[in-house]
Amino acid sequence: MKSYRLLILLIICACCVHTGHAQDDKKALTSANSFANRDSVDLIKDSARKTATAKRDSARKKFDPKKATLRSAILPGWGQAYNKQYWKIPIVYGIISIPTVLYFYNNSYYKKTKFAYEALYAYQNGGDTNLVKQIDKSIKNQDGSLLSINSYQSYRNAFRQGRDYAVLWFLLAWGLQVADATVFGHLNQFDVSSDLSMEITPTFSPVTRTPGLGLTLNLKPPTRKATVVVR
Numbered sequence: 001m002k003s004y005r006l007l008i009l010l011i012i013c014a015c016c017v018h019t020g021h022a023q024d025d026k027k028a029l030t031s032a033n034s035f036a037n038r039d040s041v042d043l044i045k046d047s048a049r050k051t052a053t054a055k056r057d058s059a060r061k062k063f064d065p066k067k068a069t070l071r072s073a074i075l076p077g078w079g080q081a082y083n084k085q086y087w088k089i090p091i092v093y094g095i096i097s098i099p100t101v102l103y104f105y106n107n108s109y110y111k112k113t114k115f116a117y118e119a120l121y122a123y124q125n126g127g128d129t130n131l132v133k134q135i136d137k138s139i140k141n142q143d144g145s146l147l148s149i150n151s152y153q154s155y156r157n158a159f160r161q162g163r164d165y166a167v168l169w170f171l172l173a174w175g176l177q178v179a180d181a182t183v184f185g186h187l188n189q190f191d192v193s194s195d196l197s198m199e200i201t202p203t204f205s206p207v208t209r210t211p212g213l214g215l216t217l218n219l220k221p222p223t224r225k226a227t228v229v230v231r
Contacts, residue, residue, distance in 0.1 A: 076093060
């Protein structure tokens with residue numbers, strides 16, 4: 001009877017030991033699977049990040065600041081169109097059209113007042129009235145009488161100065177649109193995505209219970225090694 005009891009006790013102990021080993025093996029297998037799943041997820045994330053970075057790099061390579069500068073120097077607005085900033089083209093032509101209109105306006109009246117001054121000067125020194133009759137009506141008084149020679153000389157100088165300033169403003173406007181195309185051509189090369197080397201994230205200190213800002217600087221992307229599970 002005692003031998004049967006001893007045999008039953010040994011069988012129970014053997015079952016307990018086998019169950020313990022089975023649980024340990026199950027825990028080890030679960031841990032290995034979790035590590036493997038974690039590594040596979042990390043590899044997928046790294047692959048997706050590299051693919052996105054490659055796409056951004058290839059998209060940035062399409063924009064060449066030199067081409068944007070050259071095109072805007074040849075034709076106003078061409079550099080902005082190259083940078084995909086089409087909404088700037090009307091602004092560029094609007095800014096350039098102002099000194100252009102002022103140039104033609106001042107140049108037209110400069111020629112008229114210059115001719116009137118020379119005609120009056122020839123009339124006062126030689127008595128020739130042929131040129132006086134050809135003076136434009138837009139630079140005469142309302143009753144059709146002529147202005148004084150000093151007035152025509154003053155108006156001539158003023159319109160000539162306005163014409164020269166219009167040329168200066170035209171060149172300045174042209175240069176500004178070239179500079180705009182160049183600057184934004186360079187800005188297209190910058191990475192503005194969330195995957196940056198430096199990040200500023202909000203933090204909270206549980207000790208002092210105060211919020212703050214955290215600065216993360218990645219000088220080199222970490223390289224992940226494959227995990228080897230030894231059983």
